[in-house]
Amino acid sequence: MYICSMYSKELLKGTLSAIVLKLLAENGKMYGYQITQMVKQLSDNKILLKEGSLYPALHKLKDEGLITVETENIGKRVRHYYTLTQEGIKVKDAKEAELKDFINTISKVITSQL
Amino acid sequence: MYICSMYSKELLKGTLSAIVLKLLAENGKMYGYQITQMVKQLSDNKILLKEGSLYPALHKLKDEGLITVETENIGKRVRHYYTLTQEGIKVKDAKEAELKDFINTISKVITSQL
DNA sequence: TTGCATACATCGTAAATCTATGTATATTTG
């Protein structure tokens, strides 16, 4: 990976977990690398998740009980598939709503001219 | 102040300087407290800037040469008015464009269902 | 066989905002 996101990294803060939860909600079980590729694709190469961001984030979501892990052997490789829990679905809904509202609000502030 | 923003604080990261620069661009010279009140108003009380966020951010923008300070005595009080520099205008334009693009991209990612 | 893509992991760092706290004046309200 090792390629920089188009955006200042601070902008992504607070949105990563919402994005991951949303993708899992839409696509069922996914594994880490697959998530990075889908985010890359959906964002037209503008958001390039780093391993140092995604894997710790996934582990945290698991520790919080929002996702569960399922291990699958692909040849000699091990792949970790993640799935939303019931609690994860709830949190995903909340985070999605919050993010959408935030985007609305910021848009209002940034476009307004009193 | 001491009232929490409606949003998880992380969401605001990366947007604060863009917001401040944008407000200064639209309104000419402004002082700190005035900025907090205008953000509060424009966001329908959803974004409540804390002193501990705004003042350090303003000092940083000043150190970076993006804004200049002008002191005014209001009775026994001192008020610090901030104004965009030429460089500040450029950075404001860039940050505004970046933020708008980021919002577009995030919206796409969060609403998409492959 | 050399490089690139896939696939995971983690340590230490940097950046940004918030919490808490402090100082002080001005205004409003009971």
Added chain:
DNA sequence: CAAATATACATAGATTTACGATGTATGCAA
């Protein structure tokens, strides 16, 4: 008038979050 609230600034320390760098290893294509 006293008390509470609003105005107005400031900063030290804590927290959070994502990233950079690095490491391991397999699979595939040039």
